Every structure is written in structure tokens, then in C-alpha cells.
Amino acid sequence: MSEQTLFKVTVDGITIEVPAGTTILQAARQIGGEVAPPAMCYYSKLKGSGGKCRTCLVEVSKGSEKDPRPMPKLVASCRTTVMDGMEVKNITSDKVIDARAGVVEFLLLNHPLDCPICDQAGECHLQDLSFDHGKSKTRFEFQKRTFKKHDLGKNIQLHMTRCILCYRCVFTADQLTNKRVHGILDRGDHAEIATHIEKSLDNEFIGNVIDVCPVGALTDKTFRFKNRVWFLKPMDAHRDCPTCSGRVTLWNRGDEVFRVTARKDEWGEIEDTPDGKPGWICNTCRFDKKEASDWVIEGPREISRASVISQGHYAGKIGTTKPTETFLAVNGGRAPHLLMDIHDESEVNKPTIHLGKIQGPSHGDTFENKTESA
Amino acid sequence: MGVKLLLDKANVPGIRTYEVYRREGGYRAVEKALKEMTTDAIVEEVKKSGLRGRGGAGFPTGMKWSFIAKPEGVPRHLVCNADESEPGTFKDRYLMEFLPHLLIEGLIISSFALGSNDTYIYIRGEYAWIPDILEEAIEEAKAAGWLGKNILGTGFDCNIHVQRGGGAYICGEETALIESLEGKRGNPRIKPPFPAIQGLWMRPTVVNNVETLAAVVPIINMGGEEYAKIGVGKSTGTKLISACGNINKPGVYEIDMTITVEEFIYSDEYCGGIKDGKKLKACIPGGSSVPILPANLLLTTAKGEPRYMNYESLSDGGFATGSMLGSGGFIVLDEDQCIVKNTYTLARFYRHESCGQCSPCREGTGWMEKILQKIETGKGEMSDIDLLWDIQRKIEGNTICPLGDAASWPVAAAIRHFRDEFEWHVKNPELAQTSNFGLQHYADPIHVPA
Numbered sequence: 096m097s098e099q100t101l102f103k104v105t106v107d108g109i110t111i112e113v114p115a116g117t118t119i120l121q122a123a124r125q126i127g128g129e130v131a132p133p134a135m136c137y138y139s140k141l142k143g144s145g146g147k148c149r150t151c152l153v154e155v156s157k158g159s160e161k162d163p164r165p166m167p168k169l170v171a172s173c174r175t176t177v178m179d180g181m182e183v184k185n186i187t188s189d190k191v192i193d194a195r196a197g198v199v200e201f202l203l204l205n206h207p208l209d210c211p212i213c214d215q216a217g218e219c220h221l222q223d224l225s226f227d228h229g230k231s232k233t234r235f236e237f238q239k240r241t242f243k244k245h246d247l248g249k250n251i252q253l254h255m256t257r258c259i260l261c262y263r264c265v266f267t268a269d270q271l272t273n274k275r276v277h278g279i280l281d282r283g284d285h286a287e288i289a290t291h292i293e294k295s296l297d298n299e300f301i302g303n304v305i306d307v308c309p310v311g312a313l314t315d316k317t318f319r320f321k322n323r324v325w326f327l328k329p330m331d332a333h334r335d336c337p338t339c340s341g342r343v344t345l346w347n348r349g350d351e352v353f354r355v356t357a358r359k360d361e362w363g364e365i366e367d368t369p370d371g372k373p374g375w376i377c378n379t380c381r382f383d384k385k386e387a388s389d390w391v392i393e394g395p396r397e398i399s400r401a402s403v404i405s406q407g408h409y410a411g412k413i414g415t416t417k418p419t420e421t422f423l424a425v426n427g428g429r430a431p432h433l434l435m436d437i438h439d440e441s442e443v444n445k446p447t448i449h450l451g452k453i454q455g456p457s458h459g460d461t462f463e464n465k466t467e468s469a
Numbered sequence: 470m471g472v473k474l475l476l477d478k479a480n481v482p483g484i485r486t487y488e489v490y491r492r493e494g495g496y497r498a499v500e501k502a503l504k505e506m507t508t509d510a511i512v513e514e515v516k517k518s519g520l521r522g523r524g525g526a527g528f529p530t531g532m533k534w535s536f537i538a539k540p541e542g543v544p545r546h547l548v549c550n551a552d553e554s555e556p557g558t559f560k561d562r563y564l565m566e567f568l569p570h571l572l573i574e575g576l577i578i579s580s581f582a583l584g585s586n587d588t589y590i591y592i593r594g595e596y597a598w599i600p601d602i603l604e605e606a607i608e609e610a611k612a613a614g615w616l617g618k619n620i621l622g623t624g625f626d627c628n629i630h631v632q633r634g635g636g637a638y639i640c641g642e643e644t645a646l647i648e649s650l651e652g653k654r655g656n657p658r659i660k661p662p663f664p665a666i667q668g669l670w671m672r673p674t675v676v677n678n679v680e681t682l683a684a685v686v687p688i689i690n691m692g693g694e695e696y697a698k699i700g701v702g703k704s705t706g707t708k709l710i711s712a713c714g715n716i717n718k719p720g721v722y723e724i725d726m727t728i729t730v731e732e733f734i735y736s737d738e739y740c741g742g743i744k745d746g747k748k749l750k751a752c753i754p755g756g757s758s759v760p761i762l763p764a765n766l767l768l769t770t771a772k773g774e775p776r777y778m779n780y781e782s783l784s785d786g787g788f789a790t791g792s793m794l795g796s797g798g799f800i801v802l803d804e805d806q807c808i809v810k811n812t813y814t815l816a817r818f819y820r821h822e823s824c825g826q827c828s829p830c831r832e833g834t835g836w837m838e839k840i841l842q843k844i845e846t847g848k849g850e851m852s853d854i855d856l857l858w859d860i861q862r863k864i865e866g867n868t869i870c871p872l873g874d875a876a877s878w879p880v881a882a883a884i885r886h887f888r889d890e891f892e893w894h895v896k897n898p899e900l901a902q903t904s905n906f907g908l909q910h911y912a913d914p915i916h917v918p919a
Binding site for chain 2 (some may be wrong): 113118138145146147148149150153169171174180193197198200201202204205237240244259278279281282283284285286313
């Protein structure tokens with residue numbers, strides 16, 4: 096390979112050099128932190144994914160050095176490649192914030208919000224997204240849509256009401272298995288993931304759809320209602336597997352293995368194995384090897400971005416050059432203001448109120464004009 | 470009488486058959502193009518003609534043709550978009566049903582110009598009887614040597630295949646059409662790459678509307694410059710308008726884009742006035758997805774000048790006071806029509822036809838429909854109108870394909886121009902079930918010709 100052409104691209108005032116052909120999203124992820132747009136449907140390990148959820152919309156304020164015209168519409172950063180000298184606005188653009196709030200509202204419109212009973216809770220990208228960009232109230236006052244239940248097979252549980260139709264599981268089945276047996280039926284807001292024949296998902300690698308699912312639509316039946324993810328301790332482990340790399344994360348409580356997943360990176364995507372291939376794991380590793388003695392434990396795992404276990408923010412991708420500028424420095428000390436202020440939403444959380452002094456079930460009136468006396 | 474280029478022979482008995490069509494001067498353009506012109510000369514002629522895509526977007530056809538990539542050894546394709554599903558638009562059906570050979574003639578010339586040896590007509594599933602007509606015409610053309618191998622001894626091979634769709638509006642979007650043609654689910658692709666680079670089976674492809682391809686025939690016959698003299702400004706040539714709604718003479722009309730909207734609605738040559746002597750209330754001038762205009766803004770622009778039936782004049786004033794020529798589906802609403810109900814009907818259509826691929830359109834169209842239903846059935850609140858406005862604003866421009874825009878424009882325009890009617894519905898829920906808002910909308914009387 097000859098010398099790669101490097102393109103200079105600026106995201107939210109931070110400049111970075113990336114190889115030609117990189118998408119805006121990947122460039123922003125290299126910078127890391129707040130400037131990386133959220134992505135619900137894009138999955139770098141799956142060819143053809145992305146462009147559908149519209150959460151990663153960004154404003155291109157300067158097309159390139161040669162053609163500095165801005166792009167007329169917001170573009171999906173996961174599917175738009177960078178040009179030399181391109182300037183992108185992510186969270187510094189009001190248009191982007193507005194559109195993204197709209198997209199989050201649309202994604203949550205028919206979502207059941209059953210997080211308390213959802214196995215994905217705690218590592219759900221939709222939870223993260225709505226916490227970062229969503230509103231605390233809904234404007235939707237109609238009945239949410241429901242679907243006829245489909246049984247996909249003995250290992251995979253489908254909750255169609257939670258699905259955001261990211262198509263990741265469709266791409267996974269297309270690219271990892273020799274024959275895809277599930278897909279999207281119907282169209283519009285009644286489109287659903289389903290199979291033509293019940294209980295037919297039995298390919299040796301089909302379990303990976305659970306890992307790619309950004310929400311709780313596809314979950315592990317062997318882990319169903321067993322535990323909450325934040326009570327579990329993730330451990331890197333491996334075994335000598337004849338079908339896959341055998342490199343997994345075990346989710347333990349004490350010595351008990353509750354769940355086995357592939358190793359995920361900070362963006363919630365499958366990590367590469369040392370030979371550079373995506374570390375997809377087989378069904379045997381995922382569903383059948385639930386004894387600690389099946390595995391060689393390597394040590395505790397750093398928690399991925401999409402997990403409640405690790406709160407706060409994340410560093411950029413390992414092994415790439417980090418820009419020296421910081422967000423605060425280039426934006427004149429303006430801190431990224433995306434997280435909703437919890438004190439606006441719930442009076443109970445006001446720091447001025449001493450929780451011990453609240454008597455019985457309280458409501459908003461308790462705190463009206465009484466904050467000082469309480 | 471205006472100039473007629475496409476429908477001039479439509480009333481000749483038996484024009485659907487090859488013999489009559491040929492006797493009336495048909496296939497002269499193919500002879501001229503294949504024998505006397507180079508492919509580049511044909512593209513140049515189409516560029517000169519100023520022909521704009523008749524499917525709705527109005528993109529210059531010659532320019533679209535010149536974008537097609539020509540890598541060595543990769544076949545190219547021409548696809549005729551006959552998935553005419555826009556409510557109010559039925560011009561292509563008329564053309565294919567009564568003048569199938571005109572389309573085939575246009576297809577042969579265009580295929581030659583673009584180097585497409587396999588050309589496809591993608592026709593909507595609901596047009597159940599038309600594929601038979603087209604296939605019969607293709608057989609006749611083949612028997613007469615206009616299709617097949619080595620046409621007219623030029624060494625150019627061309628076959629036309631008719632493919633029926635499954636009945637989905639979204640498959641009229643060019644990349645969804647290509648996906649469907651490949652046998653996949655009709656989801657629009659994410660662009661770039663554009664079809665001119667990677668289209669059907671990842672080969673360079675041009676997708677054109679039926680009427681656009683038919684218009685290539687008169688362009689070759691009379692020359693691009695002559696064609697450009699018809700019409701006005703950048704709206705050259707003739708356009709088929711399918712008029713429907715509360716008018717005396719619904720049907721497909723060929724206009725030369727120099728007539729006013731007023732003339733089109735009220736003259737006996739075209740729509741023949743509003744039915745039962747009623748008054749004009751509003752009109753959707755270019756198929757259901759373009760903004761609706763109230764009568765006063767329809768007949769004259771915001772500047773007070775008369776509005777003409779062409780691309781520029783109809784879009785004068787932008788979306789604030791204008792609309793679009795679109796695909797030419799001219800829907801007229803008289804004083805007894807309810808705008809809320811009309812908007813609800815359209816919202817229901819777009820909700821049903823959204824492919825469900827990207828979230829704003831999938832969820833937003835359903836939400837808008839529910840709110841409009843709520844207002845229409847007398848349960849609406851004032852805040853719902855602002856909410857509708859906010860929803861359409863968040864769909865528009867944020868979707869993969871133009872269906873999101875098409876779903877939000879009618880809602881936006883209805884609220885923009887008829888907000889008082891929406892408010893009246895909210896304030897008088899019971900009255901709105903039995904009576905109509907009528908023309909109270911207009912503060913000053915509209916000029917309506919006798």
C-alpha cells in the first residue's frame with residue numbers, strides 16, 4: 096500500500112487528520128468525547144449499516160477546501176465521508192441539537208419505556224441517547240403500537256415493541272450466517288422484525304444479533320430476568336473454541352456466570368481480536384458455557400461506554416493520535432451542555448432539600464415556597 | 470388551442486397498434502436518432518431542449534444523462550419509472566394506455582443515447598392491465614425490427630423488459646425502485662452513491678419518468694432548439710396535467726406552460742370551471758405532496774401578478790406563498806371541501822406508504838395522522854396545531870428520501886394557509902362534524918371569474 100492521503104477535518108472546532116474515505120462519524124470518534132455523534136443504527140463492523148436512525152445528523156458548515164459551500168441539509172455523519180478541509184458542527188450547531196431532539200422523540204414515541212423490566216437496561220443505547228438528548232416529558236398521547244408476538248428460537252427473545260428498526264440484526268445475519276431467516280416484514284410504522292417460520296433462528300453465529308441490538312428488542316433467553324447488568328461483574332475470559340475466537344466477556348456474580356457476551360469497545364461495538372477480525376462469538380460460547388470452569392479468566396474488563404456501571408466520559412480510541420485542543424479551549428470556555436439538568440425535572444433532587452425531612456409520600460406542592468423552611 | 474406534442478395523435482382510432490402508430494409518423498425519431506445522430510449528439514439535443522424531469526423534481530434531463538458514469542466493460546441501464554402512485558397524478562397511465570408506442574419509441578432513443586442494452590419499465594402493481602398493453606406493443610416493435618439485436622443495422626441491441634411492482638408508493642423513489650427491481654425490499658438507498666454511478670446491480674443507471682422519456686420523441690423530431698421555443702423561461706416544451714377534484718372536466722390535458730392557472734381551471738378547453746357553479750377554495754397544483762394553495766394565492770402570486778402553469782411561476786414565493794408544479798396532479802377543491810379532512814386523508818396516505826426505514830418518517834407520519842384524526846373527529850386542542858407544525862418541521866429534510874418531505878409539506882401548507890380553519894375545528898367540534906368552514910377563510914373577497 097502506498098502512502099495514505101490524509102484529510103484534515105474539523106469537528107466542533109477540533110481539527111484532526113484522518114485517511115481519505117473515513118466517515119465524519121469515525122473522524123469524530125477519533126477525537127472522542129462529546130463531539131462524537133450518537134449512533135443507533137450504524138455499526139462499523141457491519142457493511143451497509145447506518146443512515147437509518149438519523150441520530151448522527153450533523154451540519155456541514157464547509158464542504159471542503161476546494162468547494163467551501165455548506166451542505167444544504169443536515170447529513171448522516173455515519174454515511175458521509177470526509178473531504179479535505181471539511182468543517183463539521185455537531186453539538187455546536189443549534190440545528191443539529193434541534194433535529195436530534197426530534198429524532199429522539201420519534202424513537203421514543205412508540206417505545207414502551209419498560210426499562211424496569213428490560214434486560215437491556217443499563218447497557219441500552221436508547222437509554223443513553225434519551226438521557227443525553229431527550230426530554231423528560233412526552234407529547235404523544237395516543238396508544239402505543241403493539242405487535243403480534245413471534246418466537247424466534249430457543250435462545251433469542253424478541254420484544255418487537257422495543258425495536259427501533261436499526262436493521263443491524265438483519266445485516267448481522269446476512270454477513271455472519273450463510274442464510275438469513277429473519278427480516279423486516281411490512282412497512283412504515285407497522286414494520287417488524289420477524290421470521291416466516293417460528294423458532295427458526297438456529298445458526299451457530301446468530302447469537303451475535305443480541306450483541307448488536309442497541310435496545311432490548313433482542314435479548315438472551317438464557318439470561319432473561321436473571322439479573323440486572325449493573326449487579327454483575329464483567330470479566331474478560333477465553334476458551335479454546337473450535338468455531339470462534341472464544342474471546343468473551345463473562346458477566347459474573349460471585350462465582351456464578353450469568354451471561355456471556357462478546358467483548359465490546361467504548362462505542363458498544365464488538366472488539367477486534369488480535370488478528371484484526373471482529374470478535375464475533377458462537378452460540379456454544381454464548382449460551383452453553385455457563386460454568387466458570389469452562390473459561391480461562393483474564394481479569395476484570397473495563398466497562399464499555401453504554402454501561403451504567405461506568406459513569407462519566409470516555410477517552411478517544413486507543414492507538415490513534417489525540418488532538419491537543421480541548422473542547423473547552425476551542426469553544427471559548429463553553430462547556431458542552433447536553434445532559435438534562437436533573438434538578439429541573441424532579442423537585443426531590445434539589446440539593447437544598449433535606450430528604451430526611453420529607454414526611455410521607457410527597458408531591459410537587461411539598462416543595463413550593465417551602466424549600467427554605469423544610 | 471395550445472401546442473400538443475405528446476397527445477396530438479391520442480384520438481386517432483387504433484393508435485395503440487403498431488400499424489396505425491407507424492402510419493401516423495411513428496418511429497421516425499428512432500430512424501433519425503439511430504441512423505443520423507451520435508449518442509453525444511442526442512444528449513446534446515436533449516440538453517438544448519431544456520427538458521426537465523416530469524416526475525416531480527424537475528431536474529434537467531440532459532444534465533442527468535450527462536452524469537452517467539461510463540466505466541469500461543460495465544453495462545449501463547435505463548429504467549423507466551412508471552410507478553406513478555402520487556395521489557392526483559395519472560398522466561403516465563393515460564400515456565401508456567393509449568400511446569404505448571410513443572413511450573417505446575422514446576425508450577429506444579434514450580437507451581441508444583445512454584448505451585443501455587437492457588431497459589426496464591417498472592410499473593406500479595395497481596396498473597394491472599397496462600403491462601399487457603406495453604408487452605404487446607414491445608412484441609409489435611420487436612417484430613418490426615425496432616427492438617432486439619442490431620436495430621436498423623447500427624449494431625445497437627436493445628431489449629425492453631416490463632416489471633410490475635408490488636404496489637408501493639415508495640418504489641417511485643428512484644433508489645427504492647432500483648432495489649425493488651433487483652428483487653429486494655423497496656427501501657430507498659442512502660445517497661451517495663447516486664444511481665448514475667451505482668444503480669441497478671451496482672451499474673450506472675438513469676431513472677426517468679414515463680412522460681420525460683416520451684418527450685424525447687418530439688425533441689428528436691423537431692430538434693432541441695425548436696422544442697425549447699415552446700413554453701417560457703426554463704419551463705420548456707409541453708406538460709401533461711392530470712386534473713381532478715371538483716371540476717367539470719377532469720382528465721389529462723397537455724399544456725404548453727404559457728397559460729395561466731385561471732385559464733386552466735375556468736376555460737372550456739381544459740377543466741371547464743368548478744363543478745355545480747361553486748367557488749374555488751383551494752388547489753394542490755402538483756400532486757398530493759406539494760403545498761396546497763388557497764384560491765387567492767393560486768390565481769395570483771403574492772406580488773399580485775397572474776400565476777402561470779409552469780415550474781417557475783407556481784413556485785414563485787417559495788413555500789411561504791407558492792407551491793410546485795410537481796408531477797402535474799392538479800387537485801381542485803371547491804368551497805364545500807374541508808381542509809382538515811383533506812390533510813388528514815393525505816397524512817393517512819403517507820403513514821401507510823412510509824417504508825419505515827428511517828425514524829423521523831416512520832414515527833412522524835403516524836403521529837401526524839393520529840393528531841389530524843383527533844382534530845377531524847372533534848377532539849382536538851389548540852396545542853395540537855402547534856404540535857403538528859413542530860412535527861412536520863422535524864421530519865422535513867431529516868429523512869433518507871424525499872417521502873419525509875412529501876409527507877410534511879401538505880401538513881405545513883395546510884396549517885400555514887388555513888390555520889383559522891383548524892382553529893375553527895378545535896373551537897366548534899360538534900359543528901365541524903355537520904357543517905363546513907367554507908370560504909370564511911378569506912378576509913377580502915377573492916377574485917373569481919364569472
